[in-house]
Amino acid sequence: MLARLWLQREWRHFLPALFAVSFSCLMLLVQAALVQGIFGSAAVYIDASDADIWVGRPGTQSVNYGQPIGMDVANILRSHPDAETVEPYLWVEGDWQVRRGGSAVSVYVSGIVPVCRGLMFSRLLTTAMRDRLREPGAVIVDLADLQTLDSQVGGRAWINGTPVHIVHAVPGLRALGGVNVVASMETARALQGDVSLGMQPTYVVMSLRKDADPKAVIADLSARAPSSNYEMWTAEDFAQRSQRYWMLDTGAGIAVTFMAAIVLLVGAVVTGQALVAAVNHVRTEFAVLIAMGVARRTLCRVVLILSLLIGVVGAIVGVMGAAAVLALASSRNVPVALTADITLWCMVAVLGLAIVSGVFAMRGVLQANPATLLR
């Protein structure tokens, strides 16, 4: 009760603490949303597609590091009773030039089967768009990448020296480290240039019948046709594997974790200082209560409740602020994504920060000596 009244009536004293907690919460959420948005794009090929199982070279760390595999694996997949659709997917790296001999932009070309119910990018491309991809040299790019590519829908360019033209631009194709370009398998092979690779795709993807368990199908296929030439992953596992690679193996994750730690540390210091100052301000009042027989642990609990209240209020303000910032970012095509569990974890971290600050501030209660009131 004292904690609530104290915060309610003397909120100005706690503004620095509330600001520190809110700002820490906002920073954590925005960082998390950017991380999820940016690193989530490492798996856009998987997340935007309807394949349940991905098959590639053993040890592939991320989608973009795929290597050619034999198309014969497609027959093994099709032989499974739960198989619904099996199709190849070709990954080609290239240089985009608007003018021959001009400056180049790195692009990742995704060669897909442009059929009506194709698995790849099924969540981004309509049937009409897939039909357009059947034209030789037709490509689709992300809307936000048009500026980077210095082009527009209908515009012409060269990839690895081969002419292409943009037939559509859609949102949601942005990638990490380069520009995604979607083409038909035939166009992608033409861009690949290396004839020695023949018809080999980079991955073979498969969708399953309804209610089939991808893990069980993988276990079944591995038992039926064991091979060291390919490895199978569920779409979920492969997406996580790709994101984890970018997060951890590239060092980006450590940098983000370090930033989050700095945010929390600064927040804890500012909040702690504000709380310590507030508690020290009423140390003599606490000493009177101790003199009267109120136990120190009761007063420590008051300080902890106060810090928790500051944490809750700060977290709510922080979430509201982060929602506004992320809405603005999203409207400007900045890749941001935030899940409920990450939001919850950020709020828990901020509440932890506030409680740690409260523990620091409890020193004021422990140091309150009623004997010093007698002068």
Place this chain on the structure above:
Amino acid sequence: MEWMNCASVRPACTRPKTHDAIVATNVHKSFTTSAVRVDVLRDISLTVRAGEMTLISGPSGCGKSTLLSIISGLQPADRGTVQAAGTDLAALTTAGLYQFRLKHTGFIFQGFNLFSALTAFEQVALPLIYMGMPRRQASQAAMQALRDVDMARHTTARPFQLSGGQKQRVAIARALAKRPSLMFADEPTSALDAENGQRVTELLSRIARERGATVVCVSHDPRMMRHADRVITMEDGEIRNDTSLLSRKDQHDHAA
């Protein structure tokens, strides 16, 4: 002006039967500062009776506040024993001292030490709740205490809305609310003007006479000396003079 709600207490001229509430024997206390040991209290023996207002006076540094903190259980003596409300304070643990103070003592300090965020009512009621009293009972006790010090009309006022005298009366209500048998006051009038100082003095005197509480005050204030039942004068850590004014005042009351 009527200060206390006398409906709940006995007539002013009736003094409850007194007994020895505090017995300090050979109490010694010293402090060491900058490698210099200073004997603040030198084997003081003292008996304080219930139902009296006892005033401890003396120059600064004579040890009167240290004596008050030892006989109230706020700090231990180096040597000697203190029996307060029938309890040997030296035998108590820290938790035992909390319980002792919770059960028996009320404190009034020179600074009012009120929480700036709380109203007068909350200043009095909240400590009672933190001491474990049920909310309803705490509310009733707080209201009664505020009525006793004539602050019932200011229950919703916060410290910045109160005068110094009103703040001290709230502080007294806070100390009174749990109806302690031992009241300790350290320079309770030094921050108050003449009128408010007089009111606080009369109030403390009445608490002793009408409730039978043991009131021990440390003060230089001559107004308090006039109302005290007994004046103990200290110097250099020793009691130099101990004067009981009780018989004279009782005669005066009787004549009146």
